[in-house]
Amino acid sequence: MFANTPVEKMFFAGRDIFLKRDDLLHPDFSGNKARKFAYFLAHEFTGVKKVICHGSPQANSLYSLSALASIKGWQCDFYVDHIASHILNNPSGNYAAAVANGANIIDLSRLGGLNPDVGTRCQAYIEQQVLPYEPAALFIPEGGRCGYAEYGVSILANEIVVWSKMHNISDLKVFLPSGTGTTALFLNQYFIRQQTDIRVVTCAVVGGDAYLRQQFSMLNSDIREHPQIVNVGKKYHFGKLYPEFYAMWQRVCASGVQFDLLYDPLGFIVLEDYLQRSEPGVVMYLHQGGLLGNETMLPRYQRKFASDI
Numbered sequence: 001m002f003a004n005t006p007v008e009k010m011f012f013a014g015r016d017i018f019l020k021r022d023d024l025l026h027p028d029f030s031g032n033k034a035r036k037f038a039y040f041l042a043h044e045f046t047g048v049k050k051v052i053c054h055g056s057p058q059a060n061s062l063y064s065l066s067a068l069a070s071i072k073g074w075q076c077d078f079y080v081d082h083i084a085s086h087i088l089n090n091p092s093g094n095y096a097a098a099v100a101n102g103a104n105i106i107d108l109s110r111l112g113g114l115n116p117d118v119g120t121r122c123q124a125y126i127e128q129q130v131l132p133y134e135p136a137a138l139f140i141p142e143g144g145r146c147g148y149a150e151y152g153v154s155i156l157a158n159e160i161v162v163w164s165k166m167h168n169i170s171d172l173k174v175f176l177p178s179g180t181g182t183t184a185l186f187l188n189q190y191f192i193r194q195q196t197d198i199r200v201v202t203c204a205v206v207g208g209d210a211y212l213r214q215q216f217s218m219l220n221s222d223i224r225e226h227p228q229i230v231n232v233g234k235k236y237h238f239g240k241l242y243p244e245f246y247a248m249w250q251r252v253c254a255s256g257v258q259f260d261l262l263y264d265p266l267g268f269i270v271l272e273d274y275l276q277r278s279e280p281g282v283v284m285y286l287h288q289g290g291l292l293g294n295e296t297m298l299p300r301y302q303r304k305f306a307s308d309i
């Protein structure tokens with residue numbers, strides 16, 4: 001179904017690391033979310049006519065889900081808390097591409113009669129007010145944080161195992177920045193259960209280490225199978241702009257490969273620190289795609305730091 005994505009060498013922080021190019025998975029359905037949603041692509045869902053999900057209107061998962069839905073011939077209903085007017089007036093990136101794929105993006109703040117203060121409002125609203133009336137719909141939790149993701153992430157894990165055997169590499173560390181931690185958890189779990197010596201090292205890009213550990217536990221209660229978390233050392237807010245993020249992004253993009261502006265800058269900042277503080281042996285960085293989001297992130301960076309860059 002998917003191509004086995006290539007592994008390249010990359011010079012970073014004074015040494016060679018390997019780069020798993022999962023951004024090259026498929027032109028319309030690539031990277032992290034495509035791996036997580038691969039189960040839905042590979043299986044028949046008799047009677048399903050629609051997929052329902054929720055999240056941010058700029059989320060990579062919105063675009064990937066719209067791509068999945070168009071391949072499967074499903075309708076895609078994506079619930080969001082709010083759509084900022086600049087997104088509506090100036091659609092770009094994941095939002096624009098999802099709309100072009102025919103996704104139906106539903107702004108809950110514009111539906112009347114809702115309790116406005118519920119943080120988990122989208123999920124609760126969908127569970128109580130939508131799903132009971134949608135028997136032909138498949139519900140996928142925000143960001144694809146669900147057991148279904150194990151299927152596609154295991155395929156990715158197996159590609160890495162085969163590659164490391166072919167190159168006679170032992171004690172490989174696979175590094176990736178985490179959001180929900182679903183990818184890191186299912187990768188590490190696979191490496192352990194297949195009795196390999198490959199291990200996952202990650203960092204929390206959304207929330208802190210405690211949040212990430214909690215996310216791991218929701219998918220797997222055995223902490224011996226949880227990935228190693230490297231502390232970020234500083235509090236960053238997800239989706240906010242930081243000059244050191246932009247500087248790191250420019251540094252790694254100078255290698256000739258484009259990285260995403262949401263997860264990769266912090267991923268490489270933490271990886272550099274980790275490489276300097278420990279002797280991890282062979283390291284592979286997982287490029288998880290998400291490049292369409294740069295269409296929205298890059299102009300934000302250019303506006304904010306226009307005087308410095």
Ligand SMILES: *Cc1c(COP(=O)(O)O)cnc(C)c1O
Pocket residue numbers: 031032033060061143177178179180181182183184260263288289290
């Ligand atoms: C969703 C996403 C992540 C985070 O993946 P999790 O499995 O939620 O940790 C990282 N990078 C990119 C590009 C993503 O789209």
